[in-house]
Amino acid sequence: MADLTYPLKGFNNINRYKHQATYDVETIHSIVNSSPVLHVSFVPDPSAPFPIVLPMIGQMGLYAGDESQDISDWHCYLHGYVSSRLMNLTHDAVKRGEEGLPLCVAATKVDGFVLTLTPNSHNYNYRSAVLQGFGTIVEDKDEKIWAMELITNSVVPDRYENTRVPPDGAEMQSTRILKLKITGASGKIREGVPEDERKDMKREDVLETVWTGVIPVYEKLGVPQPGPYNRIKKIPDHVREFVDQENKMREKYALDAAHKPAPAKRMKKSDDN
Amino acid sequence: MADLTYPLKGFNNINRYKHQATYDVETIHSIVNSSPVLHVSFVPDPSAPFPIVLPMIGQMGLYAGDESQDISDWHCYLHGYVSSRLMNLTHDAVKRGEEGLPLCVAATKVDGFVLTLTPNSHNYNYRSAVLQGFGTIVEDKDEKIWAMELITNSVVPDRYENTRVPPDGAEMQSTRILKLKITGASGKIREGVPEDERKDMKREDVLETVWTGVIPVYEKLGVPQPGPYNRIKKIPDHVREFVDQENKMREKYALDAAHKPAPAKRMKKSDDN
Helix, strand or coil: CCECCCCCCCCCCCCCHHHEEECCCHHHHHHHHHHCEEEEEEEECCCCCEEEEEEEEEEEECCCCCCCCCCCHHHEEEEECCHHHHHHHHHHHHHHHCCEEEEEEEEEEEEEEEEECCHCCCCEEEEEEEEEEEEEECCCCHHHHHHHHHHHHEEECHHHHHHHCCCCCHHHHHCCEEEEEEEEEEEECCCCCCCCCCHCCCCCCHHCCCCCEEEEEEEEEECEEECCCCCCCCCCCHHHHHHHHHHHHHHHHHHHHHHHHCCCCHHHHCCCC | CCCEEEECCCEEEEECCHHHECCHHHHHHHHCEEEEEEEHHHHHHHHCCCEEEEEEHHHHECCCCCCCCCHHHHHEEECCCCCCCHHHHHHHHHHHHCEEEEEEEEEEEEEEEEEECCCHHEEEEEEEEEEEEEECCCCCCHHHHHHHHHHHHHCCCCCEEEEEECCCCHHHHHCEEEEEEEEEEEEEECCCCCCCHHHHHHHHHHCCCCCEEEEEEEEEECCCCCCCCCCCCCHHHHHHHHHHHHHHHHHHHHHHHHHCCCCCCCHHHHHHC
């Protein structure tokens, strides 16, 4: 498969630190998919005092019933509290002939604290992605069950089939899934060792007194804690293996990121527009 | 100090799972202050296709120059890429006689994956907070330096005074700090063991086959990695102690949360409005 990128549409262009920007579809999907929480923003109505941000769980996917040429057609399926207001806003938008409710979805992972000679050069190692698009409520029963499985297994792989399924009628009714059709997306990644300004790199007094380096940061999964009504003595493989593998992978990513070469600063000036 | 709460103003009311809602000022501040990334949402202009979400670093604080009665008057100081567009939007709002640019700031921390008998009862242990208010750019030089110190030390305590300070003229000019005056705020906390529906708790076949429990989740700080131009042999106390203490505290929080009693379900039905 060729390297696919999301098209630049103005509203999704990154104008600052362009060398850290990415529009690569696979990279953006991986940031979204590995974020346990996505922040979903929408405007309740033009007269509302503030936009709204809701934390939701989400995953990229393509339903078999949808036609598609490539992975840039994948949707973002979102699960969380879909309020009556959010339902109504979405229905109203569709009724007006629009594609859905305009949403902006953000995913950010912190991979390290980058400690430099001066406060201003301090930074994070991080990966962030933003999706813009139109949200609709999934009404099709088969697609809804498929999305519930997709999202459950995004938290712990194979979890869905290791629980009491399929969902019954009441569960189907009480669950709402938002489906985001993506019209624009972008990502930003910073990884690497500290970087300082040339003026400070010449200061012997500063270099001799200030520790510089990276504190790696990653989400650690602790030892699974059986609940009060659990009867299964041994932690099942799908839980234990997930915890072990994820912890190794996450720690390695943060540590590797702390040792990569610093992002070039060459574009910094021309960048800031 | 009495328990202070943010007032209910309609736009910040939580209508779902009310027993998990909080308007407590100290609780909300602590969620914001312990989140390494905040998601800041604003509407670029009424004709824009989508709201915008930016990841930023932020911290609650009260500048000595501001008058105040209590901590509910504290501001949220935000640091990150403040684009020319964001600058202009803020200036325009102030010029129109408004208090600033309407912003919604969200902070979410995941404390555990709660694995239950059915996919629908799966949950996270988490803490989330949302602030609504008006953002302005900090222009006062003293307040700006104070805010830079506040934000730097929010990443690693005492880091500011252990670097080359104060910022010089160029650094002062290139740094922009957003100050959010809070008009409404709310928080939501879920902690505790798994909870399932009564119908599944009666199913012997399900109880005998599905493992239930909590995977604790917390942000782990790895061993600090010296950078390529670091000359300080020993990791300084302000870094080492921070890493050690934070790791102990974070692990303990996630583990404790995994063992607390489950949130009452009694309000679930009446909640959903």
